[in-house]
Structures are given as structure tokens and as C-alpha cells.
Amino acid sequence: MQMYRVARRLSEVWRVRWSWAIGTALVCAAPPVAVGQETAAFFKQNCYSCHTIGGGRLVGPDLKSVSQRKDREWLVRFILNPQAMMDRGDPYAMRILEESRGVVMAQIAGLTRDRANLLLDLIEAESALEKSQFEGIKFSDRPFTELDVETGERIFNGLTRLSNGGPPCISCHTVRGLGLLGGGRLGVDLTKVSERVGGRKPLSAWLVSPATTTMQPVFKSYPMEPEEILSLVAFFENSAKQVGDDDSVAPLTFFLLGLMGMVLVLGLFDALWKNRFRAVRRPLVAGGEMRTEV
Amino acid sequence: MNVRSQVSMVFHLDKCIGCHTCSIACKNIWTDRKGTDYMWWNNVETKPGTGFPTRWEDQEKYKGGWEKKNGSISLKSTDKKRIILNIFHNPHMPSMDDYYEPWTYDYQNLFNAKEGPDQPVALPISKVTGDHINVESGPNWDDDLGGSPIYAENDPNLKGLTEQQREHLFAIERLVMFYLPRICNHCLNPACVASCPSGALYKRGEDGIVLIDQKKCRAWRSCVSACPYKKTYFNWFTGKSEKCILCFPRVETGQAPACFHSCVGRIRYLGVLLYDADRIEEVAHLPDEELIDGHRSLVLDPNDPQVVEAARRSGVHDSIVESARNSPVYKFVKEWRIALPPHIEYRTMPMLYYVPPMSPVMSERNDKTVDNVSDSLFHDIEQARIPLKFLANLFGAGHEAKVVYALRKQKAVRWYRRALTVGDVTLDEAKRMLAAADCTVEEAEAIYRLTSLCTFDERFVIPPSHREEAIEMMEDPHERRQSTGFGFLAGPRRGL
Numbered sequence: 122m123q124m125y126r127v128a129r130r131l132s133e134v135w136r137v138r139w140s141w142a143i144g145t146a147l148v149c150a151a152p153p154v155a156v157g158q159e160t161a162a163f164f165k166q167n168c169y170s171c172h173t174i175g176g177g178r179l180v181g182p183d184l185k186s187v188s189q190r191k192d193r194e195w196l197v198r199f200i201l202n203p204q205a206m207m208d209r210g211d212p213y214a215m216r217i218l219e220e221s222r223g224v225v226m227a228q229i230a231g232l233t234r235d236r237a238n239l240l241l242d243l244i245e246a247e248s249a250l251e252k253s254q255f256e257g258i259k260f261s262d263r264p265f266t267e268l269d270v271e272t273g274e275r276i277f278n279g280l281t282r283l284s285n286g287g288p289p290c291i292s293c294h295t296v297r298g299l300g301l302l303g304g305g306r307l308g309v310d311l312t313k314v315s316e317r318v319g320g321r322k323p324l325s326a327w328l329v330s331p332a333t334t335t336m337q338p339v340f341k342s343y344p345m346e347p348e349e350i351l352s353l354v355a356f357f358e359n360s361a362k363q364v365g366d367d368d369s370v371a372p373l374t375f376f377l378l379g380l381m382g383m384v385l386v387l388g389l390f391d392a393l394w395k396n397r398f399r400a401v402r403r404p405l406v407a408g409g410e411m412r413t414e415v
Numbered sequence: 416m417n418v419r420s421q422v423s424m425v426f427h428l429d430k431c432i433g434c435h436t437c438s439i440a441c442k443n444i445w446t447d448r449k450g451t452d453y454m455w456w457n458n459v460e461t462k463p464g465t466g467f468p469t470r471w472e473d474q475e476k477y478k479g480g481w482e483k484k485n486g487s488i489s490l491k492s493t494d495k496k497r498i499i500l501n502i503f504h505n506p507h508m509p510s511m512d513d514y515y516e517p518w519t520y521d522y523q524n525l526f527n528a529k530e531g532p533d534q535p536v537a538l539p540i541s542k543v544t545g546d547h548i549n550v551e552s553g554p555n556w557d558d559d560l561g562g563s564p565i566y567a568e569n570d571p572n573l574k575g576l577t578e579q580q581r582e583h584l585f586a587i588e589r590l591v592m593f594y595l596p597r598i599c600n601h602c603l604n605p606a607c608v609a610s611c612p613s614g615a616l617y618k619r620g621e622d623g624i625v626l627i628d629q630k631k632c633r634a635w636r637s638c639v640s641a642c643p644y645k646k647t648y649f650n651w652f653t654g655k656s657e658k659c660i661l662c663f664p665r666v667e668t669g670q671a672p673a674c675f676h677s678c679v680g681r682i683r684y685l686g687v688l689l690y691d692a693d694r695i696e697e698v699a700h701l702p703d704e705e706l707i708d709g710h711r712s713l714v715l716d717p718n719d720p721q722v723v724e725a726a727r728r729s730g731v732h733d734s735i736v737e738s739a740r741n742s743p744v745y746k747f748v749k750e751w752r753i754a755l756p757p758h759i760e761y762r763t764m765p766m767l768y769y770v771p772p773m774s775p776v777m778s779e780r781n782d783k784t785v786d787n788v789s790d791s792l793f794h795d796i797e798q799a800r801i802p803l804k805f806l807a808n809l810f811g812a813g814h815e816a817k818v819v820y821a822l823r824k825q826k827a828v829r830w831y832r833r834a835l836t837v838g839d840v841t842l843d844e845a846k847r848m849l850a851a852a853d854c855t856v857e858e859a860e861a862i863y864r865l866t867s868l869c870t871f872d873e874r875f876v877i878p879p880s881h882r883e884e885a886i887e888m889m890e891d892p893h894e895r896r897q898s899t900g901f902g903f904l905a906g907p908r909r910g911l
Contacts, residue, residue: 397506398640401476401513402469402552405569 160239161254166341167229168240169255170327174247176257179323180224182217186248188241200237202228224318227333260325260347265355273356276349277304287343290353293335297364302375308335312364315357324354417692418715418726420735420878421603421623421766422666423744424675425684425754426596427866428772429825433559433594435459437674437683441598444662444673450652452517452542455554456659457674459596463570463584463805464557466595468513471645472571472758478507479643480606480761481699488699488762490610492640498612507640514648515552517542543651560592567592572808580802591800593772595809596682598674599646599659600757600765601625603690603713604699607658610641615656621885622687622878623766624661629907632656643761654909667882671875681869686742687735687878688766689715689726699762703812706759713764714749717742730884738878743865744768751854751862753821760812771806771821773829774799793851796822820853827852828859828866 171181187196191213199206199214203226206214218225247253275281277296279289290311295304297312318324328350331340345353441457460466474480478492492507520537528535541548557566564585573581584591601618605625608616615631616638618624627638627647632655638647639656647658662672670676675683690713698709715722717739726736739745747754747768754768774795796819797803806822807815827848834845849859865873883892 394506398476398478398508398510400510401473402465403512405465405469406552406563406565 157243160236160243163236164240164243164255166330167232167332167337169258170330170332171226171323172255173257173326174244174253174255176253176255178220178319179257179326180318181221181226184244184248185253188245188248193238193241196241197234197237200229200240201232201234204228222317222319229332230334230337257322258326258329260322261351262321265351265358269352269355270359273352273354273359276353277356283343283349284346285343287340287345296357296360298360302378311357311360313361315354315361321354321358324357325350328353416715416722416725418689418722418729418731419620419623419692420726420731420739421601421688421690422661422878423601423623423686423688423742423748424598424767425744425747425770426767427682427684427770428593428595429770430680430682430866431459431594431596431772432680433459433461434679435555436677436679437596440673440677441659445660446657448650448652449542450650451648451657453511453514453554454648454650454657456646456648456657457596457598458554459594461555461558461560461567461592462595462809463567463573463592464560465566465569465571466597467554468509468645469552469566470569470571471643474643474761477509477643477645478640479645480641480758480763481604483700483762486700490606490641491643492606493610493637498610498635498637502612502635505636505640508636509639509645511543512552515554515556516548516550518548518550521547560590570805572805574808575804575813576802580804583800584802584805591774593774593801595757595769596674597644597646597757598767599625599661600644600763600767601659601661603692603695603764603766604762606641606643606761606763607638607647610637611635612637616647619663619885622663622666622880624663624666625658626660626663627656627658629653629655629657632907634909643758643763644765650907653907655907666877667880669877669879671871671877675875681874684743684747684865684869684874686744686876687739688742688744688748689717689722689731689736689739691715695764699764703760704814706762706812707755707817710756710759710764711749711752714745716749717745732879732881732884735878735881738876741876743869743874743876746861746865751824751858752817753824753862755810755817755821757810758812759810769810770825771810771818772801773822773825774801793823793826793848796826823852824854824862827854828862831856831859832863 168184171179172184173179175183175185177183191199195213203214207218207225247255272281276283277290277294278299279291283289291299291304293305293308294311295306296310297303315321315324318327328345330344331337437457438455438459442455445451446454446456455467458467466472471477471479474491480491481488482491493501518539518541521540522537524535525537538547539550540546557563560567567585568581573584576584601623602625603623605616605618608618608625612635613631613633615628615633617626617628619626634649634654634656636649636656638658639645639649642658647656649656662670662674665672665676671683671685675685694713698706698713701709717723717726717736723736727733744754747770754770756765756768759765799822803815803818803822806818807813810821811818827845830840830848831845834840834842846856849856854862886892886895
């Protein structure tokens, strides 16, 4: 029995070893085309929401011929940790920050020096083409209607579910003028988001594949449809217009609601336990009115 | 028939002088530890009065005992559903103020005070907080109707008395009172045991003493609110509840409990009663007016061969049955029927009985002589200064018949003895009274003996405890004997 167990265990170990070895060999032997495709997919997933190659700037600058603007080493450092470059006060990085109205490029998860180099290779190759595959997504530019705004609000609030099953915006974000309690406070306040990212086009592009560490894994499998993006952008633009510069969010309302809730709960407790024991001796001595009835 | 034995008690209130010797004896032995300061396992109350804790008989407030609802009885304070809902806050707990805040005095100040124009005084200090307090009440605040008239006027037993009766009761210079010493009743249907969510309370099978397991108690305090006599107390220091243990270490070794032993007025009687455990539930469901008879019917005759046989089958030792034959409690409760359970309407079936007290003789002042000879035989019972209704509220579930019976018999015995020793009543008249009070001459003599001339051994007929038999259920008595005394003494502590 004991022998049998040992033998089985050994065979298991070997099986795992073998599969690992075969996997490694396969990866190493993969053709360069496959690597290029993978990089393109990575670009689409992580960069495309803010950058185009030859399609003009979105939130971030157009990346066409970026390697002519700065040397390879600088670019790699910037891609790996944009915030660090800004903090160091690099003059070119500061200029980029200014151009994008203070929106700092997100640090992309799973980015290594090798991959950054591959990305730059891709950008160089795409820049050389006359028409890059990353020229930008085409969005309808028809003027927004009342209906768009309304649909956008319903999508934001979760009253209309996103068709591919993504979570409603309100679970993490808020927009001023939503009502008493507003939305979630986990994500940023989206009231002025369209102004912040620079208008309709960048915002639409952003929503195609949101690239922040929090949103990317959530929306990767449940992307939004172009009509939904259109409605949401309409809603965001409208909300930026509606709300002035008034910055008083509702902390006081929140506090007062909490207070009211507490009073209500205490009142409920008092009612539920209305027959609880209260003092006997003190009222008896104080009033003497308890006198046993005749 | 499931025969069990119960160490039972009779307190003869006609003899109690309210000296509190019992309370002090108990306090010195059991409750002078930290956290037990406020507990009075034995206390003596003045009646009319509100007692300890204040107005404990007011079950509208305290929710103690059982109540009959839809044909079955349930605890007033809790049930399986409510115990879960209220598990973190027992809504029927008496507050410290309804007992009293235990205090001592700052005696050191008498020695250490700085020299000054005034004598130093020892101010009261709370034994709970250690701060100076203004003492507002105590366990005997209304003793002897002292304190303030408010307390006596608020006795719940005054319910149903007329305005005139109340006036008579409290009229200046005619004021009347009696004393009610109270310990745990070691009930047959104990509400405290029924209420405990931890199962920490139990009634000992061998002698019926109700105890709290200090290792199992989890401080829920359900017993405190469930006991209608408010005789379980919460020790705020150890976080466990405690109650009268009927001095079981003394009883097991053949000694009377401390409060019995020390009783100056010799009002206390202790002896074993055999009862039918199968009928407790049935009796607890009887209507109020049948409760006393039902309760009495639970007590079995130890001379009945059927009972003796059943007792043997149930594992009650012959020596206990023998002890039951000599039990003074059996005589008072079952033969003479002059001892009554307190507040039987709480349906806990208390096993402590009281002989109701005679009021001072009603008298009329004719010039300078006091006339106390009555036309009718028992007129001063019906018109006693302590109204019958009051005693009936205490000992008869509001019904006077049983109380009247007990008082008549006592009075008849008194008159009979008077005819024999003083001679101002003719023997014929005395015998007429005895007959009217359902009492024979032999019975009168026996009552007189056990009331007035009783010796120590007549008052306390303590059954052999047969611990070896009780232990047999759990462990081998021989092993126990060899290892007892070894181990570690661990006092109760807060927590699990």
C-alpha cells in the first residue's frame, strides 16, 4: 500500500515536470509574428484608450513618430513609471502633463522593460505605415439629444443594464446632482470628467477600454457598446454643463441622514422594548403615586 | 408515581421577632466576598412594606415567575424566542438602585483627618465605585416601618384592601406589622432553572436544593429576572449569578443551615418531604384557587406502604423515608395544614412554607379596662388589624379560605392552652373552638408542643444525605474517597 502511494506521487511529480518543460519549449519556439500580435493586443488593451498613432491626440498625445521626439531610454523609463518622471521634474514630462491638463498617465500593470521595448518597436513600425491600424476608433459625431442624456443617466444609475453585463457606473462613481446620497465614493467624481480629459473624442476612446488598474480588469470581459458610450458621454457633458463651479458635495446631508437614521433606530428600539424594566424604587420615593390600587 | 425527596422548610411567622440574626449568620458565612456585598440570600422584611429588592412582588414590573396563557404555563420574563432576541440585553433586569448600592464607611478618616475645629466623620463610600455616595436606600430601609410611610403604602399585597382597612393599618399608635424572613424557596418548578440559557442552574435530585454551577454560568442573568422572589443575585465581580445554597455543606453533614441554626425565635423548621415528581406539571397548571390544595397533594405520606414502595423503586433511600416520617414540615403542611406557600400564584411551587402570623388581639378600651373577650368565637380573625385580604394576597393567591383555616386553628390552640393554664376560658368553650377549627385535642397538643416547646432535634430533622449514592451516578465513590481533597482551588472568574 505504502509503496503504491509513493509510486503514484512520483508519477504525479513527473507529469507536472513534463508539462512545464513542453510549455516552455513551445513559448520559446513561437514565431515573431505571434509576439507582434500579442504586443498589438496589449497596446489595444492598455494604450489605445488614450493614445492614437497618427489619429491626433486623445487624453494623451498622438504617438506617431514618438521615437523621433525623445530617445529610446527616456521613453522606456517614462512608460514604466510616468509618475516618477513627473515627480523628478523632468521638463519634457512636465510639458506632457501640462498638455494633457493634469491627467497623469496610468502605470500599466504587468509592464516590463522588455515589453516596453516591444511596444516602442510596434509604435515605430506603425508610424512608418501610411495608415496605422491604431489611427483611432471612429465615433458618431452627431449632436447629442435629450434622449441621449437621459439614456446615459439611466445607464450611469444602473436603471438600464449595460448590454454586455458591465457594472453600473454608480457603484463606484458619483456625479453631482444625482440626488440625496449621490453615487459611490470609491472612484473619482465624474462631474467634470469630460472637461478633464479634453472633450467628447478622448472620453469616448477612454470608455472603449478603460485602462486604469481598477477598471481594466472589470471591463476587459464586459466592454461597452458604442451606443452606450455615446449616451454616457452625452450624460457626462451635460452634467459638466449643468453644475456650475459649486463644489459643495453632500457631507452635511450625509451626516444629517445618519443622525436621523440613528434617532429612528433608537426610537424603534424604544418602541420594541417598551415593556422593559425601568426603575421602581426611585419613582416610588419621588412620587409616591405608584400606591397599590384599591 | 415518581417519588423524590426534598429538604423543605417552614417559617413560623407568629414567632418571628424580626431580629435579623439569620441574615447576619448567612452574610458572615456566604456573602461577605467582593461582588456579593448587596446579596442577602436570607433577608427579613417588614410587612406591610416593599421588601428587597423594592416591590419585588410587583411582577408587572419585574416579570418573575410563570403565567398561565392559553391553557399552558410559560415564563413571564422570557421564552426560547425572546431569549435570542434579548441575548445581549435582558430587558427585565432590576437595576442596582432597586437593590441598593452597597457601601462602607471611610473609617480611616477618623484616624487620619487633619486637626480642625470639628470632629472627623466617617463618610459612606460605595463598595462598587469607591467614591463617596449619598446613601438613598438599603436592604432594610423600611424596617419596622421606618424610612418613610411611602414604602409601607406601596406594598403590592395591599391590593384589594378598602380605604378604611388601609387607614386602620397605618393609623398612628395603632400601627401594626409583622416580619417575613425570606430565603430561596428551592421550588419544585423553579423559574430560574427553566430560564437559564446556559443550563447552569439545576435542582439536585437527591434533596431538591437548587444550585447554580459557577463554571457554567455565563452571566446572562435570565435567572435574576425569572425568579419571582428575586432570590438569585448577580455577582458583579466574578460575573456569575449566585443564590442561597441552603448551606448544603452543612445539611450534608447533618447540621441545620446557618440561618436555621442561629434563629433566636426558633421560628424555622426543616425536614424532608416526599413528593410525586410526575404530577408537578399537572399541578402547576391548576387554576389559582386550587393551587394550594394541588401543591399540598404533591406531598406524599411517608407512612403509606405504596409510597414507600414507590420511593424504593425511585432510588430514595429507606433512611430518607424514615426521616420524612419525623419531618416537622410534613406535620405543618400536610397534617395540620397551617403552613402555606408564599405567592403560590407565581406557580414555581415553593418548598418553603409560612405559618401565617396572628395579629395583635383586637381590643376595645372601656374606660380603663381593655376588653378583648369576643362574642363570636373568631371575631378577631375576621376583623384583625392585619386584614385577611392582605395575608390572603401573600399566602393564598388572593383567596382567604386557606389563611382563615390556618389562623383559626392557631387561635383555637391558643385558647385551648389558655383554658388549661390561665383558666379565663372554660375548657368547654375551648373545645368548641377546636372543633370549629377542625382540630382535635391531640392535634392541639402536638401543635402546641412543636410551636412552643420544640427542641433543636424536633425542629431540624435533617435527612442523611447519602452523598455516596448521589456521587455513584457520576463516579466511583471509592475512587472519589481516595482522591478527594487533591487538586487546585479555582474560584469563579469572569469569562468562559
